[in-house]
């Protein structure tokens with residue numbers, strides 16, 4: 001009776017980039033339960049286990065409820081007032097900056113907070129506090145796609161709408177275990193009435209590969225050989241759209257010459273895929289009228305992820321599969337607001353997808369924000385890995401980490417943890433005081449979580465969706481937005497942010513900043529419009545608004561106009577490179593990492609808090625090994641085994657399964673142990689960590 005709801009409102013889910021709508025059932029304005037929204041255009045009444053359990057982590061016992069300070073290293077964290085916390089925060093950062101310069105401090109942001117907050121953080125840190133370096137955990141998931149799109153299309157622009165899953169007749173999934181990583185997107189494929197060919201390119205026999213009509217189990221990190229070999233077969237058979245290519249692209253001839261060298265023999269040797277298999281795949285793509293290509297972390301988290309993503313983009317371009325329903329070169333993002341971060345974190349771009357080095361862009365941003373243009377840096381700051389190494393080198397001495405848990409999630413975890421210990425001052429702003437990173441902090445700032453504040457997320461298909469305050473943050477925890485306001489006040493730069501009075505005022509400021517950019521959403525007048533329309537995809541200029549009520553599923557490039565100055569897309573390619581840590585006699589196994597189940601999320605900071613979700617995945621930390629390898633090494637199912645890399649040795653339960661091929665092991669990334677093993681190598685263009693390949697051995 002007490003919990004009988006008296007109202008319902010729609011809120012976008014705060015876990016993954018799908019951006020499902022959840023009906024939050026309210027009693028006296030506060031959430032008492034939820035069900036998936038049936039009329040939200042993303043999920044159409046569906047939710048995965050994380051969505052169903054989204055309210056549970058808000059109630060966890062280990063919520064950070066008050067600011068906490070560690071007075072000395074190794075000492076206990078002690079509760080303090082916000083005033084003391086702000087005094088510590090400002091005096092420590094200011095002292096470090098005065099002594100060592102603005103280059104000596106940095107922030108690490110996240111794809112988990114709302115867009116208004118990440119923009120406020122980026123502006124406060126860089127324009128207000130003069131912090132030179134900032135990056136986000138989106139470097140771990142989406143940086144590769146950002147660079148790939150920018151170079152190929154002229155702007156970071158995933159072109160699709162989820163409707164494309166239902167309209168393709170050939171769906172090519174590369175490095176994507178959609179069934180569990182993006183289960184609602186998989187359900188959109190299940191709704192496809194065209195009996196589509198579903199092609200999965202993945203070294204593992206994943207849940208998605210099992211459900212596919214064709215699976216190509218390429219050898220780990222042979223992607224470029226495979227994709228260039230496929231391009232060669234398409235060209236040799238004349239299965240390309242020459243006219244479209246000539247009109248709308250550059251560098252095609254050079255690309256043709258490049259892929260000619262990827263002979264069938266070489267491709268088979270490198271990828272394990274035979275000429276017959278390749279011909280069958282090329283024929284399937286050729287026969288398709290609406291072919292869509294999708295990729296996610298299997299591509300992005302690679303030592304040559306950018307060129308791999310571009311090899312996929314090239315396939316869509318050469319077959320003319322872009323700008324039409326059911327087509328596209330489509331990167332699927334990871335976190336709920338990775339797309340917001342890509343445009344507004346003020347790290348990899350100046351706010352609104354602008355360029356720090358472009359004086360017109362700087363002048364535009366300064367004018368809209370009413371700040372002195374000199375406050376805007378003229379170049380990018382350090383990337384995430386450079387910040388970590390900058391700490392080791394003694395260059396970075398103060399760090400502010402928000403809503404991310406690098407001491408668990410960063411590649412070669414121990415090196416990250418050691419870096420945190422070397423800092424003069426570490427601030428962690430988070431919902432929980434118990435994350436591995438928070439446990440190393442000198443100061444913890446307690447933050448409100450999803451649904452305890454207002455703002456917008458931008459999902460994988462560029463849809464701006466609304467998050468609303470439907471629950472109270474515990475005790476003294478504040479929304480990140482209000483923490484930034486507090487910091488600006490204590491720092492003495494509040495005047496600079498007078499236009500950032502509320503989340504919605506900030507949203508309108510961001511809409512203004514987006515004007516005349518490819519991501520222009522200046523036609524979105526405010527939260528009410530986002531709510532009424534079931535989210536709004538960018539671009540949405542004022543002239544686009546009239547059509548939205550009848551068509552709220554929009555894709556890019558319908559007029560074949562790309563964002564380079566000549567409006568053409570570009571074929572980009574390169575020679576494949578060797579992985580940083582190949583297997584050897586001593587370390588003969590390849591370790592693959594990835595999502596374990598749809599019930600787990602990242603470092604489990606939230607999903608571990610739900611008893612329901614915990615029941616949906618194995619209780620013990622496991623590693624998958626092929627039955628032939630298990631037999632050879634006398635490993636029995638569910639026995640404890642030791643796995644060793646050049647960085648650590650861990651003990652885990654053996655899951656003996658043919659889902660991995662001989663010579664390969666797979667471990668879910670959610671468990672902290674996985675990144676004790678991983679090797680810190682990076683894509684040279686995106687600086688994204690290469691989580692998908694390191695050499696290990698099994699110690700028997």
Ligand code: SF4
Pocket residue numbers: 013014015016017018019020043046047048049050051052182183184185
């Ligand atoms: Fe939330 Fe993603 Fe699950 Fe949808 S698929 S309910 S957005 S976690």
